[in-house]
Amino acid sequence: MAGAANTRGPVTAQAVAATTRVRVLLPLPLGAAYDYRVPSGMAVAPGCFVVVPLGGREVAGVVWDGAADPALQDARLRDIRGVLDAPPMTETLRRFVDWVAAYTLSPPGAVLRMAMSTPSALEARAPQAGWRSTAARPEGPRITPPRARVLALLADGAPRAGGEIAREAGVAPAVLRGMADAGLLEPALLPRPAHFTRPDAAHPGPVLGAEQDNAAAALRLAAGRRAFGVTLLTGVTGSGKTEVYFEAIAATLAQGRQALVLLPEIALSTQWLDRFAARFGAAPALWHSELTSRTRRETWRAVAEGEAPVLVGARSALFLPFPDLGLIVVDEEHETAFKQEEGVVYHARDMAVVRARLCSAACVLASATPSLESSVNAQTGRYAALHLPARHGGAALPSVSLVDMRATPPERGRFISPPLVQAVTDTLARGEQAMLFLNRRGYAPMTLCRSCGHRLRCPNCTAWLVEHRAARRLQCHHCGHVEGIPEACPECGTPHSTVPIGPGVERVLEEASAIWPDARRLVMASDTIPGPAAAAAAAKSIQDRAVDLVIGTQIVAKGWHFPHLTLVGVVDADLGLAGGDLRAAERTFQLLHQVAGRAGREERPGRVLLQSFAPEHPVMQALVADDLEAFMAAEADARRPGHWPPFGRLAALIVSAEEERAADRIARDLGLAAPGGDGVEVLGPAPAPLAILRGRHRRRLLLKTRRDIAVQPLLEAWLAKVSVPGNVRVQVDVDPVGFL
Template sequence: MKSAKLERTDGTGCHVPLSARLRVLLPLPLADSYDYKNVINKPALPPGSFVLVPLGRRQVIGVVWDDAPDPDLPDARLRSIESVIDVPPMTATLRRFVDWVAAYTLSTRGAVLRMAMSTPSALEPRAPQVGWRRAPHPPEGARITPPRRRVLDVLAEGEGRAGGEIAGAAAVAPAILRGMADAGLIEPALLPRHPAFALPDPARSGPALGPEQDVAAAALRAAVQRREFSTTLLTGVTGSGKTEVYFEAVAACLAQGRQALVLLPEIALSTQWLDRFRGRFGTAPALWHSELTSRTRRETWRVVAEGEAPVLVGARSALFLPYPDLGLIVVDEEHETAFKQEEGVVYHARDMAVVRARLSNAACVLASATPSLESTNNAATGRYAGVHLPARHGGAALPDVALIDLRRTPPERGRFLSPPLVAAVTETLARGEQAMLFLNRRGYAPMTLCRTCGHRLRCPNCTAWLVEHRAQRRLQCHHCGHVEAPPEACPECGTAHSTVPIGPGVERVLEEATALWPEARRLVMASDTIPGPAAAGAAAQAIQRREVDLIIGTQIVAKGWHFPHLTLVGVVDADLGLAGGDLRAAERTFQLLHQVAGRAGREEHRGHVLLQSFAPEHAVMQALVSGDVDAFMEAEADDRRPGHWPPFGRLAALIVSAEDERAAERTARDLGLAAPGGEGVEVLGPAPAPLAILRGRHRRRLLLKTRRDIAVQPLLEAWLAKVVVPGNVRVQVDVDPVGFL
């Protein structure tokens, strides 16, 4: 890679004093930084400088770190910094954040740094932008045709403009410009770099806020204006206007000239959110997510570092961008498990957002209609401030929620929609209103088995059933991505055409809905059918234009959508998330179904929600009917407190995996024998993980459980130091796990 500045070393090999040594952290899975000679023609390189250094036979870009040089390292072993990269240095705040995340998650600092340097091309020098301008001394007698006259008129101001811009404004072909250049009428010109993002206008008036929203907005504005760390939990019923309220905090941050970051759990599905942002601030914010082109990511990283992106909305990785002066972080839908990164450096973006805000002297806002028990407890104990919006904005009423007992009114044989739900959808469509059927399961059927021998089709790489996707004629594993064609005969007994689908997915619900309501215009909203922002935007517009009568969706329909004509939500399987014995199963099921229910009746027509359940007496179902979020969370807290389960205790998981089952088993056994003990400390396992094989690797889990006042990181470090882990075995540490697969 070419660096912007190449300043060679002196190469004398003389003694290098400590003042001329620098520690450089590299974006590799390395725990420590390395000493290098600083013999570049500068008195000193400040910490945070991006530098090109030799590592073995290659060159790597690293960051000058705050670590002290090693005085015992002999000069002969030192190598020299090759060059300095001409970009703004990494701020002290971001360097401290990298160190903090690494220490908390027990990851190597280099692995965390790599997340902060996720776009290496952003460190390359910008290519100059070249356009055309009028030649100051055009040759006499040059032929001026009407197209050429239009070009000269466009360039009459004397400033250079891009060729495409000129050709468009003058309505000429690019060949005209080349001919004019050959004739000496125009000449190349370096173009000034224009801001990549327009400045949002904090003074632009937004939608009128109600009295309760005004109070909440004033509290958030005050938190931002103090220019010091704080965390506020913003709660409120679905449709209460939480987004408009925290937009006022964004406006206060912009008025101070600081940057604001908004984290969304599904950035690819943020179309309606972006429309609301443009309506409030007059322009779109900068975006950061995995679907951006490499060019956009490069430019966005650079303008963030230069302070030219006042507001950025992004996925969890946006936490690691190089903001020079971050004044506000908003975590929308803070309860969502999508904020937890499960691969590589394992961290929870909600918790790390609070840390980054503290290091930045910034305000942090956690927003949700169904907050996590962790955040609820932090607000109850005074660690967080709390702001609540008890009513829907604009006078809209909360939906009525009712249960359908599938034991008493089951669906017809071979069907999955009960008679009461079918009748409700029929009546809703007859009134010209929109309905939604919700099932948090992709595909046609979650399992396929042989009716002759009972064999179930399983993923060859995972302990998971293959999901049938009938529309694409494939069986797929939703954990590793393995795909195969449906078999003509059972692979176990050989009986032809004997496999049958078991259970419903959204495709099967669509099939049933097509038979029941053939005239209804239907739309399936799942990650298979809504792969990104463009598809999400098209779907939202079609629903808002009333080109869709019946929406059939998975969990992506629960996140922040506003469909003004949707009045009925039917949940096909309300019990789905309660199985499996997960610590947070009840909490997650309540959060998901409460959010889904909140899509109904958000404007003048009252909404209705029907939950199909085989266990209507379950506490989750009763809480959904009552709509009392606080009572449900109090009951959850009462269940967890006696056993010191989070948030009243600490958890950390060790996941042992290997392609060789015996190697995984031996390492897990050794870890179990070396497990820490003592008062308030308990280790559960080792035991096979629920997904005992994942992507071809055998997995075992151990769970460290402690009282809240016991730090788990020192226990984990001492524990891992006692066991030699073979090279073919991987041990992943998950501090504060949210899932247990």
């Protein structure tokens, strides 16, 4: 930050020049703000980005709300070194940081770090210099044809960059220097270029159907109130939910406010971005992990200065410095990708509702298969509800049927059943596209020795190594450990004895290649679609009908529109039901419903085949009947008596340590100190399903309470009773969605 600070800082109407000491929150895992002295002549106010000394270094932080500690001796204070040339952090964002920290029991500085994720954006933008013609042309200099072309180009008086002038006037840079020496040109600062074209709210969009138009009108009204409110927008796949909430974005733009759209996989959302550009005549600003550091810097500044009216991003975009946020849309609100599991553990959907409330903004939660939490909030009136019951343009919903794998099993050594083989064959013969779905990467999820039964396991995690045959490696999908496929069993030494067990998408591809050798195949998985460019290329090849058979994992379920794809076959529909997870049935239904929605999205009817060894399972029956309401009602009935979410509260403590005994000791102490009382129950300690992760032994405890009991005070009092040594980590997860 050296050189970026103004040691005195501008005095503004909001500045508190008389203040001699202030609190400064630093983007470090610290529990509170530190007090600093304001030097004479410097003016700061809450929200100012400042540079302060910390130990032997300088750190950027934010002047925080609240009074400094008057009991702290002045001699112990250190001076603020300077004020950074960046728009101050708004009061609503500061309140949001404090709220998230209190709710998740995280250090406020750790939450602030997410709001200051691009430190270079706090530095002043270097002005760019160019040339313009002098106001009064001097007499004497000869006006050659090249000079005449330059003067004609600059006749409007606006400054231009030297390279642009030379290129458009067809002259050498030396001509410009000579004209400056002759007094014909003078240096001038260039206006800062706009990095984002403003989307046009009045740009003509697609014609909406009657049901879409009614829903759009309700969202326009909600966005126009300039008041907080949450709307759950549901509808079958292909019903036009995106076009409907675009109208809320248009209403927000018409008010001059900003809009934020959260997507679970922004790097894979090329079709969504195309639809946005078609509706508004310009692309939105983007925020995701694939951006370059320069783009992140420019985007952060544009958001802070109000130059990015619409931003589309992953969950971290929730902490960007919007000065006037009027709308937050959470698309596919049910997706677990919105839950951050590392560092500050939070759910972006829930925090989006909080930020909208603090900003007096409208919030729209959109999904074809909403979470039970959001559904219950809509049923109880906490959220408004809008539903689109039919596909746009008259397209019919696909028919869903089950393949009982007990009655019609695949051939020995294969995983695609005869009915699904026939359905794909018939689809390809009609010149239509088909999809095979399996939510498992790689070639096989497990490798064992057929001689001694040894299973190849990750050395750092309680997890089997997944074979990736194309890359000739075994990989752990939890910690990233990679090793080669052994020539002999590492346990018994028998050569060439390891065999793959179970299918991954690579194995399905191998089987499909043998059954349909002439079909043009494409695998869509995170291994083969690593980012936006690959996703765009894959989508284009499918839309252009350069692909006959798509084989994919869960990334194919997220909002793709492939007009000629009429068959979806799910290779293992039972996969997500194992493990005893609280939300296993709900997640499986959501994922398979979304995958099924890829079929028959235009005039040709779609068909979905689910291969299952448990066709009588309620999830399978609900999918066949296309009865989301009945399924969700049954889920609610199952959870309500035990006060499971959303009818109760959960919070998890995950104890981890490199030494197993240390993890066991702290987990035992936490178990002995566990809170109790009416409506409060603690489960555990117990080894986590992933008992070892990245070399650390893990134990879990689960606090369960009635809905009317706040878990944060219980957790704080509980943790205060146990002294945790430095070699042990205790992570708090309020409202967990996963239990690994």
